[in-house]
Amino acid sequence: MPSETDLHCHTTASDGKLTPAELVARAHERGITTLAITDHDTVAGFRDARPAAATAGIRLIPGIELSCVWGGITIHVVGLNFDPDSPAMLAAEARQSEARRNRAALIAEKVGKKLHHSIDLAQVEAYAGGDQIGRPHFAQYLVDKGLVPSMAVAFSKYLGAGKVGDVKAGWPELAEAVQWIIAAGGTAVLAHAHHYNMTRTKLRACLQDFIAAGGSAVEVAYGLMDSNQQGQISALAREFNLLGSCGSDYHGPNRFGLELGIMPTFPAGITPVWHNWASPATAG
Template identity: 45%
Template sequence: MIFDLHSHTTCSDGSLSPTELVNLAAEAGVNVLAITDHDSIAAWQQLELCTAQPLRVIPAVEFSSQWRKIGVHILGLNVDIHSEALQAGVRFQQHARRLRAERIAEKLQQAGFHDALAGATAVAGNDNLGRPHFAQHLVNIGAVNNFKQAFKKYLGAGKPGDIKQCWADMLQIVAWIRDAGGTAVLAHPIKYDLTRTKLVALVDDFIAVGGQGMEVVSGKQMPNTTRDLAVICQQKQLLASCGSDFHQPGQPWAELGRFPALPEQCQPVWQHW
């Protein structure tokens, strides 16, 4: 069976609607899919209104947080989206996300780009704004040629749109997830560009607040990366997760269901459910 436990829809920064994503995942041979939109459970709320799905869909969410002033993401897998604690957490994060978007727009206005908030909102089609929506707006108005240039010039680390947001801390986020009966998983640890020593420190702190798992596989990554993360996962006795981190078609590094298998020594997170 193919488990893809990390994907996004138009309810955050993906390009497909929840139904379109589910159908594409089924076509790709995925058997179990987790929709993990950023600080949002709206996709699952939409799917609840639909008839039977062509595959099993796991209710999930990807929360934004910080660790030592570094942005990190925590997945809540197999959560009860009707949990009052989880819904309160989502509302908190949505408010923080809106304030962050307003500050990004202010910084971009100072850089000469007016109406960036309206432009990003138009791109998103909702109020769940992230830097990718601002990046697409900058592409749309011809300020940059592509996403990479948008982040390099305006939205990346140390640039005008790099706003340090006070998201909920890891302790609070893990509590929301576990109160909702879910499994708290550290998302794509390799993307934080940490030394091994700092990565282990992050994992230790995550465990200390109740974290239960980590993504050993995130998209198409190098075999040595998978091995290294599997070793940490095993040493720390964490559950292992895997996913494409799919956002849109046409990204070969993040295709639905197309990523390395979990190493045999790992205990898959779905065995915990």
């Protein structure tokens, strides 16, 4: 179902296909009135989108999707409605940027060795356009060099979960990432909890640590989440008294079959993450 609120999407500031201004324009076309740009480990997308959002009359919420680690598993935590210029968030961005640079060098080394091909990291960086380097940029490089037939194959063979290019080096622990968001005055949301390869017992333990660190919300209406997945996550949200967030995880046209603003209906009985936010005039 289309939603007027989308609190999880990406721009060219990380691994999205649309510029911040283009994303805002698409949101306006689709009737979205509240938008959070949550680029990976950077608030640059939000900062660049502010003029376009003001012109379009869209309430733009400061957002970021932080990479971190819990129990040896890469976890993503979305930060919402924080002060983008706070010392805590600026320090978090600097830390994550350094981690991404180190990670990119390691991915280039590991994937290059596997393919017997010397990967030109400068060319991969060019795909990122000076913004955060991610695995999709490596995938595009591999396709353009004729080393794989498609980005899907690049991920299934070399860059996806558990593959040689799935490098976790440098990410902070879950608690530290959550604390960055809290220190910046924001709300920490556990992103797409149904995607992690965890048993229910392990996911409950992760949620307990997330809450202990200051986390207070979980995504209960997310992109192409099916009814069974939504039911499971919604039940956990109720059990742990967590707020609910929603978002498409839109990355651009023809990416992952997603569209901006499309997600399951927000479940009943869960308080929305935006319930206690300031008025649109003061929320970023």
